[in-house]
Amino acid sequence: MSLIKSISGIRGTIGGKVNDNLTPLDVVKFASAFGTWLQNNKNKKDLTLVIGRDARISGGMVSSLVTATLQGLGINVVDLGLSTTPTVEIMVPELKADGGIILTASHNPKQWNALKLLNEKGEFISGENGAEMLAIAESEDFNFAEVDDLGKYETRDDAFDIHIQQILDLPMVDVEAIKAKKFKVVLDAVNSTGGIAIPMLLDKLGCETVKLYCEPNGQFPHNPEPLKEHLGDICELVKKENADFGVVVDPDVDRLALIDEKGEMFGEEYTLVAIADYLLKNKNGVAISNLSSSRALRDIAQNHHSEYFASAVGEVNVVTLMKEKNAVIGGEGNGGIIYPDLHYGRDSLVGVALFLTYLAKENKTVSELRAGYPSYFMGKKKIELTPEINVDDILTKMEKEYQNEEVSTIDGVKIDFENNWVHLRKSNTEPIIRIYTEAKSQEEADQLADEIIAKINSLI
Template sequence: MSLIKSISGIRGTIGGKVNDNLTPLDVVKFASAFGTWLQNNKNKKDLTLVIGRDARISGQMVSSLVTATLQGLGINVIDLGLSTTPTVEIMVPELNADGGIILTASHNPKQWNALKLLNEKGEFITGENGAEVLALAENEDFNYAEVDDLGKYETRDDAFDIHIQQILDLPMVDVEAIKAKNFKVALDAVNSTGGIAIPMLLDKLGCETIKLYCEPTGHFPHNPEPLKEHLGDICELMKKENADVGVVVDPDVDRLALIDEKGEMFGEEYTLVAVADYLLKHKKGAAISNLSSSRALRDVARSHDSEYFASAVGEVNVVTLMKEKNAVIGGEGNGGIIYPDLHYGRDSLVGVALFLTHLAKENKTVSELRAGYPSYFMGKKKIELTPEIDVDAILSKMEQEYKNEDVSTVDGVKIDFENNWVHLRKSNTEPIIRIYTEAHSQEEADQLGDDIIAKIKSLI
């Protein structure tokens, strides 16, 4: 069991001891810290926060604790109830709120929950801001409101409608083209809120939805991370139902994985690649992903005479670079689509709408679409070092060792070779170097990882 306090929020397992797990006291303490931080940084008396949660079992309990805590600080709460991460992000500016809290542990198993913190733009707070919130939580320097000044509470049940309408209104979402195709879409929503939101969107797009695990019970029927090894059921359903495309989302609906008509994975890295291909065909500009994402996005961007840039790992870093470069599209290789014409957050709903538009206009099957993209394979390894070894020194030596290659030190050390790449990142909690590789075959990617491990060992 664990409690992880980071600049992006607090995450942990339900139950157990205070400061070791995500207990009610930890929830109250952290919600108090965020509310207090907002009060310290806003020049206004009445503050309003939007909250929403995924369907996990502990969600109602955690939501009640957060709501009462914020009201106790004198902060008004607008509660969306069962929602998605992108929906909460959109509703914060929509409702002119001062921030938001998303109650979700994303792709973690059902015993986990988390508080993710948003600013007034509906975007994740910065690392600097997160550090200030953590310091307040540590000091417990809170001043709660007197009885006449308690925060107000209201609920909204129209957030999905607002989110979906904003997607349908996007010029690059061609509703009529999608409707004309009568797509048959299989959906695995891992018994969370995607089972509510995605069918609403698909209905508006004129698609037939075949639902699998769409009851928002919070009892995840398989590991909720949308990876190939967890998705055997929907791959079988695709073949059984002769569906055109399979859609898989994680519990908070910010990661999108796709499955082709044969029941084969489209490739999590290629969700962003396909959407970028469509958008950059119509508007030249920058595409952004992080340093550990596939080179395929770079290749597609260049094919449309557009630029590609890579940020440090982490959604906040991707968004920061997207704004700097005024990017057309961005995201992460885990199936996270960030489309700035809607909002600066990973959003599976807009990802579905843009992908189906692309599929309709190309007049291809999903497998034919996938076959048109460069094929890359990724490997993930790690090397565990003894505590006395200076990991930073090792990374510096690797940078020097490969100084004649294209090397980036934005986040760890990434070495771009002509036909493949390797990205070395150190763990913040253990003497470990994580090694990500990509090449034109799985064997080559794995071999590159082994070769780099051998090189690291030779430098120790």
């Protein structure tokens, strides 16, 4: 079991020992630290935080602990109840709140939960701010409110309606074009809150929804990470129902995977590619993903005479570069769509609406759409490290070894060859070097990874 304290939030398994797991005492400590950090950095007396949770089993307990702790600090709480990560992100600025906490462990199994921390813009707090918050947690320098100054508590049940209406109002979402097609969509929401929000959106867009695992009870019927090996049921159901395509979301609805009408994976990397293709056809601009995402996005941007840039891995880093470059679209290759005209956060709902618009306008099947994109294949391997190995030294040697290629060192070492690439990153949580490769075939991607591993071993 684990407790992982990072700049963006606190993640751990429920139960066990304090400081080793996400116990009630740990929840209270880190909620206190975030609330105290906000109080230290805001020039106002009355602070308000928005909270929401996915449907995992521990969510109600964790939410009660967070709510009571914030009230104990004198902070007002607006509780959205069962929600999604992008919905909470939307509601923080909508309600002019001072920040937010999303209670979700994203794609982790049901044993896990987490506190994800948002600033007043509804965006994940920066690395610097996260470090300040963790220092407060370490010191436990909290000052709780006296009885007359306890925070107020209220609930809202209109957050999904507000989120969906903002999507429908986007100029690039063509509601009438989608309605005219009467799409039939199968949805796997892994028994979490996507089972509430996505059908609401699809109904507004005139689509028929076939629900699979849409009961928000937190009993995940399969591993909740939306990868091919976990999605056999929806692939079969799409074919059985003669549906136009399938939609898969993770428990907090910030990752979007698609299944074509033949029951085949569209490819998580290609969710962002397809949506960028649609947007950049209509507006020249910049597309952003991270260094470990597919080269296909760069290819699509170049096809549309647009620019492409890659950030360090992590949503905060993608968003920072998107703002710097004033990007039209961005995200991560794991199916995370960030559409800045709505908000700077990964959002499966806006991803679904933009994809449906593109599908309606192109008048193609999903498989035909996918066939129009360059095919790349990814390999993911790792090297186990021993204590005497200096990872930074290895990465420096690899950078020098391939200095005649296109090399980026903003996040580990990424080497871009003419027809493939490799990205080497030191893990923050395990004693390993992660090795990501991409090439025109799976065999080539795996072979490149093996060659790089051999090269690293020769340098150790």
